[in-house]
């Protein structure tokens with residue numbers, strides 16, 4: 255039982271909204287429990303926001319002498335395998351990894367990775383991309399379905415139980 259969806263995006267401020275909208279379109283169609291979809295949407299938002307903020311296009315090009323600014327790309331992949339949903343987000347910054355921070359109560363930032371860590375029970379990570387320069391930050395959600403939910407999921411994926 256498997257399903258996959260990819261969305262390539264310009265790594266710019268609209269990317270988190272587009273990535274989230276894509277996941278919101280796709281995931282309910284995979285017959286997943288609503289709670290899992292909600293968690294997945296939060297994770298998509300955090301990973302996409304981090305890609306844009308920490309690995310995205312500079313607000314101002316370094317120099318007009320370098321020609322037109324090339325906007326870096328990012329890519330959302332959603333993958334369902336058995337009872338695991340994998341969410342991965344590619345960005346072009348290969349030498350800067352995500353860092354799990356323990357933000358103090360009064361900090362205004364530094365919570366996104368901690369949220370992903372909490373939602374996945376620590377099942378997240380990153381790895382350099384093998385094809386083109388960049389990295390994948392991934393998160394894994396596991397779920398247990400009741401029999402009727404499982405039957406519905408199989409039906410929605412076109413698999414007979």
Ligand SMILES: Nc1ncnc2c1ncn2[C@@H]1O[C@H](COP(=O)(O)OP(=O)(O)OP(=O)(O)O)[C@@H](O)[C@H]1O
Nearest residue numbers: 304305308309350351352353363364365366367368
């Ligand atoms: N895709 C990424 N590329 C490079 N660095 C990243 C990436 N994602 C996270 N980081 C690094 O990990 C740190 C922690 O990320 P986290 O999402 O927890 O906090 P934040 O983005 O700084 O703030 P917040 O998410 O709370 O608005 C970031 O400050 C950044 O240094």
Ligand SMILES: [Mg+2]
Nearest residue numbers: 303304366367
């Ligand atoms: Mg963040």
